[in-house]
Amino acid sequence: MSTSNTHVVAPGEPDVAHHFRDAHHQYDSNKEGIWLFMVTEILMFGGLFVGYAIFHAIYPEMFAEGARQLDWKMGAFNTIVLITSSLTMALGIYYCQIRNR
Amino acid sequence: MSSTTSNPNVNYLNEFKGIGSWLTSLDHKRIGLMYMIAVFIFFLVGGIFALLLRMELFAPGGQLFTPDQYNQVMTYHGAIMVFMVIIPGIPAVLGNFFLPIHIGAKDVAFPRLNLLSWYVFMFGAALAVSTMFTNKIDTGWTFYTPYSIRTNTAVVQMVVAAFILGFSSILTGLNFIVTVHKLRAPGMSMYRIPLFVWAVYSTAILQVLATPVLAITLLLLVAERTLGVGIFDPKLGGDPVLFQHFFWFYSHPAVYIMILPAMGIISELISAFSRKTIFGYTAIAYSSLGIAGVSFFVWGHHMFVSGQSEIAGVIFSFLTMLVGVPTAIKMFNWLATMYRGSISFDSPMLYALGFMFLFAIGGVTGIMLAVIGVDVHFHDTYFVVAHFHYVMVGGTLMAIMGGMYYWFPKMFGKMCNEAQARITFVLIFVGFNVTFFPQFILGAMGMPRRYFDYIEPYHSLNRISTMGSWLIAAGFFLALYTFIRALTSGPKAPMNPWGAKTLEWQTSSPPPFHNFDVEPVVTAGPYEYK
Amino acid sequence: MFMLWMKFAGASSFMPTSATDIADRVDNLYAFLLISSFIGCVILIGGMVYFVYKYKRKTDTDKTPYITHNALLEFLWSFIPLVIFLAVFAWGWLVYHDMRQMPKDALEVHIFGKQWAWEMQYKSGVKTSNLLKVPINKDVKLIMTSNDVLHSFYVPSFRIKQDVIPGTYTALWFNANKMGDFHIFCTEYCGTQHAGMLGTLQVVSQEDYDKWLEEESLVSTLPLAQRGEKIFQVKACASCHSVKDNSIKVGPPLFQRFGAQEQLVDGSSHPIDENYVRESVLAPNAKIVKGFQPNVMPSFQGQLSEVELSALVEYIKTLK
Numbered sequence: 001m002s003t004s005n006t007h008v009v010a011p012g013e014p015d016v017a018h019h020f021r022d023a024h025h026q027y028d029s030n031k032e033g034i035w036l037f038m039v040t041e042i043l044m045f046g047g048l049f050v051g052y053a054i055f056h057a058i059y060p061e062m063f064a065e066g067a068r069q070l071d072w073k074m075g076a077f078n079t080i081v082l083i084t085s086s087l088t089m090a091l092g093i094y095y096c097q098i099r100n101r
Numbered sequence: 102m103s104s105t106t107s108n109p110n111v112n113y114l115n116e117f118k119g120i121g122s123w124l125t126s127l128d129h130k131r132i133g134l135m136y137m138i139a140v141f142i143f144f145l146v147g148g149i150f151a152l153l154l155r156m157e158l159f160a161p162g163g164q165l166f167t168p169d170q171y172n173q174v175m176t177y178h179g180a181i182m183v184f185m186v187i188i189p190g191i192p193a194v195l196g197n198f199f200l201p202i203h204i205g206a207k208d209v210a211f212p213r214l215n216l217l218s219w220y221v222f223m224f225g226a227a228l229a230v231s232t233m234f235t236n237k238i239d240t241g242w243t244f245y246t247p248y249s250i251r252t253n254t255a256v257v258q259m260v261v262a263a264f265i266l267g268f269s270s271i272l273t274g275l276n277f278i279v280t281v282h283k284l285r286a287p288g289m290s291m292y293r294i295p296l297f298v299w300a301v302y303s304t305a306i307l308q309v310l311a312t313p314v315l316a317i318t319l320l321l322l323v324a325e326r327t328l329g330v331g332i333f334d335p336k337l338g339g340d341p342v343l344f345q346h347f348f349w350f351y352s353h354p355a356v357y358i359m360i361l362p363a364m365g366i367i368s369e370l371i372s373a374f375s376r377k378t379i380f381g382y383t384a385i386a387y388s389s390l391g392i393a394g395v396s397f398f399v400w401g402h403h404m405f406v407s408g409q410s411e412i413a414g415v416i417f418s419f420l421t422m423l424v425g426v427p428t429a430i431k432m433f434n435w436l437a438t439m440y441r442g443s444i445s446f447d448s449p450m451l452y453a454l455g456f457m458f459l460f461a462i463g464g465v466t467g468i469m470l471a472v473i474g475v476d477v478h479f480h481d482t483y484f485v486v487a488h489f490h491y492v493m494v495g496g497t498l499m500a501i502m503g504g505m506y507y508w509f510p511k512m513f514g515k516m517c518n519e520a521q522a523r524i525t526f527v528l529i530f531v532g533f534n535v536t537f538f539p540q541f542i543l544g545a546m547g548m549p550r551r552y553f554d555y556i557e558p559y560h561s562l563n564r565i566s567t568m569g570s571w572l573i574a575a576g577f578f579l580a581l582y583t584f585i586r587a588l589t590s591g592p593k594a595p596m597n598p599w600g601a602k603t604l605e606w607q608t609s610s611p612p613p614f615h616n617f618d619v620e621p622v623v624t625a626g627p628y629e630y631k
Numbered sequence: 632m633f634m635l636w637m638k639f640a641g642a643s644s645f646m647p648t649s650a651t652d653i654a655d656r657v658d659n660l661y662a663f664l665l666i667s668s669f670i671g672c673v674i675l676i677g678g679m680v681y682f683v684y685k686y687k688r689k690t691d692t693d694k695t696p697y698i699t700h701n702a703l704l705e706f707l708w709s710f711i712p713l714v715i716f717l718a719v720f721a722w723g724w725l726v727y728h729d730m731r732q733m734p735k736d737a738l739e740v741h742i743f744g745k746q747w748a749w750e751m752q753y754k755s756g757v758k759t760s761n762l763l764k765v766p767i768n769k770d771v772k773l774i775m776t777s778n779d780v781l782h783s784f785y786v787p788s789f790r791i792k793q794d795v796i797p798g799t800y801t802a803l804w805f806n807a808n809k810m811g812d813f814h815i816f817c818t819e820y821c822g823t824q825h826a827g828m829l830g831t832l833q834v835v836s837q838e839d840y841d842k843w844l845e846e847e848s849l850v851s852t853l854p855l856a857q858r859g860e861k862i863f864q865v866k867a868c869a870s871c872h873s874v875k876d877n878s879i880k881v882g883p884p885l886f887q888r889f890g891a892q893e894q895l896v897d898g899s900s901h902p903i904d905e906n907y908v909r910e911s912v913l914a915p916n917a918k919i920v921k922g923f924q925p926n927v928m929p930s931f932q933g934q935l936s937e938v939e940l941s942a943l944v945e946y947i948k949t950l951k
Contacts, residue, residue: 017208017212018207018208018615019201019206019207019208019209019210019212019284020284025283028283029210029211029279029282029283029284030211032278032279032282032283033210033211033214033275033276033279036275036278036279036309037275039309039310040271040275040309040310040312040313041313043310043313043314044313044314044316044317045317047313047314047317048317051332168823168824168825168826168827169823172820172822172823172825239822240820241820245781245819245820247779247780247781247797248780248781248820248821248822251779251780252822253924253926335796335797335798335799336797336798340798341781341796341797341798342796375686375695376688376693376695377695377696377698378695378697378698378699380698380699380700380701381699381700381705382699382700383700384700384705406783406792406793406794407794407796408793408794408796408799408801411727411728411731414727415724415727418720418723418724418727419717419720422713422716422717422719422720423716425712425716426709426712426713426716429708429709429712430705430708430709432675433675433704433705433708434705436675436678436679436682437698437701437704439679439682439683439686440682440686440698441686441695441696441698442682442686442695443686443688443689443693443694443695444682444683444686444687444688445688446683446687454679454683457675457676457679458676458679461671461672461675461676462672465664465668465671465672466668468664468668468716468719469661469664469668471716471720472660472664472719472720472722472723473720473723473724473726473727474656474657474660474722474723474724474725474726474727474730475657475660475661475664475723475726476723477657477727477730477790477791477792478646478657478661478787478790478791478792480792480818481783481785481792481818481819482818542645545644545645545646545661546645546646546647546787547647547785547787547788547814547816549785549816549817549818549826550818551820551825551826552825552826553825553826554826554827555826556814556829600691630695630697631697
């Protein structure tokens with residue numbers, strides 16, 4: 001398997017991949033990687049949101065007309081689901097962290 | 102667990118065996134080779150399409166194809182060469198293989214992500230190729246609206262494929278940025294990394310910052326085609342020119358994604374085969390970053406006649422001139438590196454010299470096209486076709502070939518046949534000029550691009566151009582033969598056949614799985630020929 | 632000396648015949664670019680060839696000097712190109728500015744790009760297709776839009792080009808100083824017959840132009856079939872349907888077809904009569920001939936009067 005030919009397990013540092021010096025080094029790199037990924041996501045969705053804002057400014061009455069076709073109950077339900085999932089995710093990470101300490 | 106062995110007969114190629122060990126390998130060298138095989142196959146396909154196009158244009162009127170078939174072949178040639186060959190060509194193949202070694206690392210920062218991006222790439226490529234067997238596509242690789250919204254062909258599949266390929270490009274770029282930031286060996290400061298790494302690093306920044314814009318553009322196009330959202334189609338209140346702005350905001354930086362790593366290879370080759378330290382290291386390194394930075398603000402030079410305002414056109418013309426300066430700096434620095442050097446004519450150097458020759462022509466014609474009053478005449482004619490082939494083929498492809506002959510001994514531990522490598526160079530170099538120089542003249546005469554048919558005055562030059570394409574093809578088939586012969590029965594390569602100074606030449610050929618038996622400690626710059 | 636060079640560069644630049652003052656100015660700028668590029672390439676490539684020859688490796692133990700940088704040199708080879716680039720940029724701007732400065736009191740012609748023909752609509756009501764006739768030494772302004780996808784109006788001899796965009800107007804102007812026929816190309820990829828979207832720009836004397844315009848205006852008094860022939864030309868039907876023989880262009884040929892049976896894709900057949908022709912013009916997808924694709928021909932619904940439709944039918948009857 002792939003793990004066997006790539007992970008050299010250094011004694012005392014069980015979860016550090018072979019090309020990192022130590023756990024701190026690995027954590028640092030991972031952090032930078034995820035931030036870069038966030039940048040690309042922001043660039044991608046930023047374009048969409050800016051487009052939405054511009055079109056909303058140009059055609060406000062059209063957006064108002066569109067909004068009237070939507071069902072507020074469904075929207076509210078959707079929002080609650082999204083917020084709950086974010087919350088549980090954040091809580092999960094938080095408890096992972098304090099238990100590790 | 103034999104990974105830390107110092108047995109010289111064990112290397113990354115033979116330490117693990119079987120196809121499964123390749124397909125699940127997290128080793129950057131193996132992933133680089135996997136990319137190489139894929140890119141090579143797509144190059145073959147795109148090249149065959151190119152030959153077919155030239156055959157069709159051998160004489161006026163239909164030769165092989167109907168107009169629709171011609172338009173499809175033209176689209177596949179462009180899309181395959183851009184998205185599946187030139188963009189991944191250097192970063193994902195040679196960059197993957199040598200960037201970690203160049204900075205003394207054991208691997209890239211995220212090996213799993215690296216493998217994932219290969220699979221994403223293959224999936225996107227498969228999707229793109231699959232359209233050949235369904236509805237085909239005839240929009241040109243630029244997918245200009247509203248044609249791409251109205252044509253009956255497989256635009257959605259192709260656009261989704263380009264989206265996926267772009268995602269793979271983002272992941273590779275992200276991986277390289279973190280690798281360069283975090284995994285440099287002790288003593289390897291940012292000013293001691295080889296210029297190839299600087300170039301791939303600048304490219305990675307472009308990949309990460311520009312590709313998301315392409316992604317969202319393509320998604321909007323898909324939304325427009327499938328859901329009928331009126332963003333680009335004037336029939337639904339959209340703006341077709343907006344698509345061009347979005348598209349070139351990515352695709353112009355993408356042009357530099359294609360050429361910057363090539364310039365990095367040339368820096369390595371010129372220094373190594375002149376046995377001389379590179380002239381103006383910082384100038385070359387910063388000119389890569391400079392080109393990457395300015396490239397985000399020049400997209401409008403693709404749109405001088407698209408109906409954008411006069412002032413917009415003039416500003417883009419001005420900014421485009423600024424890109425010329427760092428490019429000129431690189432050329433002069435390479436020239437100065439050769440001054441009082443000890444210049445050898447090994448095949449990689451021939452390709453580097455060929456690069457400088459062709460890139461000089463590609464560069465000055467680029468300046469001509471940036472002059473807005475002149476571009477109005479040349480825009481969308483064969484002059485543009487000739488210009489970007491001089492840069493993309495004469496530049497990038499020459500550099501890839503030079504890099505392949507240079508690093509082949511390191512990658513496979515075998516030497517290529519030098520005589521064959523030189524004949525290949527002559528064939529490609531001569532064939533290239535015969536093919537594309539007449540196209541400058543055709544463009545000046547006014548022949549528009551993407552034409553299935555042309556009027557009689559353009560006949561003789563088109564015929565010469567087509568004949569040149571056969572020479573290029575002969576060159577690449579000879580190269581393929583050379584590589585296969587070297588793999589099967591080439592002489593064993595020494596550790597440092599060229600006498601170069603960068604880190605990859607200080608480990609065995611081919612390198613061991615961990616690249617270095619002992620983590621290197623760097624005490625000097627990469628080009629210390631003293 | 633410099634002028635001689637410019638002349639030489641101009642003569643060997645392969646640019647097509649120049650037929651406007653602007654075109655001459657573009658050619659001058661291009662000649663200057665050619666010369667300066669040539670000098671630049673000689674310095675770069677010549678320097679490279681010279682160094683390769685001069686500093687060829689003699690022994691495998693050659694020592695090379697350790698030169699890392701030279702501030703003055705590096706400044707010079709950044710600054711001098713920058714100055715040249717800015718100079719040609721400014722020169723190009725001047726030329727472009729005059730290209731985009733629309734003249735007042737120009738002869739205005741509306742241009743419609745469509746897949747795959749150019750339609751010219753003169754203010755007097757005269758319509759032509761793929762033929763733009765203009766008087767010499769007169770400012771002409773083209774007001775352009777597209778019926779379907781992007782096109783681009785390009786006259787190589789005038790060095791002018793402008794994309795033609797659906798849903799908006801773009802404009803071009805020129806003042807021809809030579810009589811003769813010049814090519815019009817479409818330079819924005821627009822589908823199957825992109826390469827066939829050619830036109831002719833005819834520059835004639837003012838008298839010839841006035842005479843031609845008057846003759847064209849009399850078309851409405853022509854016999855029905857001849858009028859149909861005119862409409863057939865104006866709508867560029869001939870770019871897809873052959874009328875002189877049975878060769879297949881994009882759509883089915885019409886030569887000697889009236890009264891015959893047409894085989895359709897669904898296997899049935901239908902006689903080509905007056906109503907069949909009428910339906911094929913107004914709703915082209917209703918019946919697709921065997922061997923052809925749907926959605927290729929645009930509908931002419933609303934674009935033709937009843938008389939014009941009858942004229943087309945009568946014209947097709949005469950194709951024998």
